[in-house]
Amino acid sequence: MFTWNTDKFPDPKSLNTRFHDAGMHVVANIKPCLLDDHPAYSEVRAQGAFIHDAQSGQPVVEQFWDGVGAHLDFTHPAAVAWWQKNLQEQVLDYGIDTGWNDNNEYAIMDDGAMCHGFGDAIPMHRARPLHPLLMTRASFEAQAAHRPDAEVFTVTRGGPPGLQRYAQTWTGDNTTSWETLRWNIRTGLQMSLSGMFNVGHDVGGFAGPTPDPELFLRWVQACCLNPRMVMNSWKADGTVNVPWLHPAVTADVAAAIRLRYTLMPYLWSLFERAHSLHQPIIRPTFYDFPDDAQCFADSDDFMLGDALLVAPVVHAGAASRSVYLPKGPLAWFDFHTGARFEAGQVHTVAAPLSTLPLFARFGTSIPVAAGVADRHRHDDPVSGVRSFRVSVVLHA
Numbered sequence: 001m002f003t004w005n006t007d008k009f010p011d012p013k014s015l016n017t018r019f020h021d022a023g024m025h026v027v028a029n030i031k032p033c034l035l036d037d038h039p040a041y042s043e044v045r046a047q048g049a050f051i052h053d054a055q056s057g058q059p060v061v062e063q064f065w066d067g068v069g070a071h072l073d074f075t076h077p078a079a080v081a082w083w084q085k086n087l088q089e090q091v092l093d094y095g096i097d098t099g100w101n102d103n104n105e106y107a108i109m110d111d112g113a114m115c116h117g118f119g120d121a122i123p124m125h126r127a128r129p130l131h132p133l134l135m136t137r138a139s140f141e142a143q144a145a146h147r148p149d150a151e152v153f154t155v156t157r158g159g160p161p162g163l164q165r166y167a168q169t170w171t172g173d174n175t176t177s178w179e180t181l182r183w184n185i186r187t188g189l190q191m192s193l194s195g196m197f198n199v200g201h202d203v204g205g206f207a208g209p210t211p212d213p214e215l216f217l218r219w220v221q222a223c224c225l226n227p228r229m230v231m232n233s234w235k236a237d238g239t240v241n242v243p244w245l246h247p248a249v250t251a252d253v254a255a256a257i258r259l260r261y262t263l264m265p266y267l268w269s270l271f272e273r274a275h276s277l278h279q280p281i282i283r284p285t286f287y288d289f290p291d292d293a294q295c296f297a298d299s300d301d302f303m304l305g306d307a308l309l310v311a312p313v314v315h316a317g318a319a320s321r322s323v324y325l326p327k328g329p330l331a332w333f334d335f336h337t338g339a340r341f342e343a344g345q346v347h348t349v350a351a352p353l354s355t356l357p358l359f360a361r362f363g364t365s366i367p368v369a370a371g372v373a374d375r376h377r378h379d380d381p382v383s384g385v386r387s388f389r390v391s392v393v394l395h396a
Helices: 012-021 041-046 077-090 130-146 178-193 213-223 247-262 264-277
Strands: 027-030 033-035 061-064 067-071 098-101 113-115 200-202 228-230 302-304 308-310 320-325 332-334 345-350 358-361 372-379 386-393
Touching (some): 041 077, 178 213, 247 264
Antiparallel strands (some): 033 067, 332 358
């Protein structure tokens, strides 16, 4: 919270310069609550910039991590100004590139909590979703002012629809299990349909047990084509979710990450369409095939744009899976092998541990990363016209 531990970081500006020299970007995790022993607590309190109790007018002080503190009131101009000034001076000026707006659900328990409401006081229970949105906007504006020639990147854990204007988000601190993997997919699709297009999940599970090799790899595959792909975890035994967590599957994890980078031009085009046309990047199959009743059945599959159908494996021990390929296109093609599949049918497809089932829609053009070479060409047996061609990155 805008303070530096100079024992751990004696020269943070030089440290961040070395990160940048290595081609890395630095993100600071920032939170909207000041503990009561924070050096700026009295200053913010004197400005009336905390969420306050309706009767006493004093800051609402509640448990926050390992202490007690008060939440900033982002409906108060003084709180916004204090936040942006300190983000600039203590984060951006130190060479950190962006803010990760975290722990901003504003789960304040005091029934009498009120916020300033920009001069028209609002009960906290009516304004709860507003604060993470305004916090994220304040961070976005500070970063835009700091580097007006650069695109703004920021992250937030909380917020309502409208959030997509300022940040990407994710499904919060999930737990490690096959069930979580399945339901994260559905949650991400729900968020996408609600206008929050830049979404993802903590790959491998944030909390809970360490994922075994199979679950970890399947989680990476399921999330590698999400808009946001991040491994973020806290495990009681100190284990960290990283690509090399399990040597037995590290090569396959790397292959899934390479698939993401191979399709980065296509992903980027979907981000542009989300921005300009408000189209979700990932979406349920019924979004693109509303006339196909079977697409409304419960499913683990999803569309990546209008050209690719992703069919992740979400059950332990599975080496194959059933996938319904919607009717409408003349055919679908296996992205990896080029095999042709009839539309409007359920197919049982091979899904060895190393493979994410992925299907391309007939007649679509899929841009891929530079340095490509044609690998498959399939001509329509009736008309003789080319129906689909995959280009792939050749890796050394």
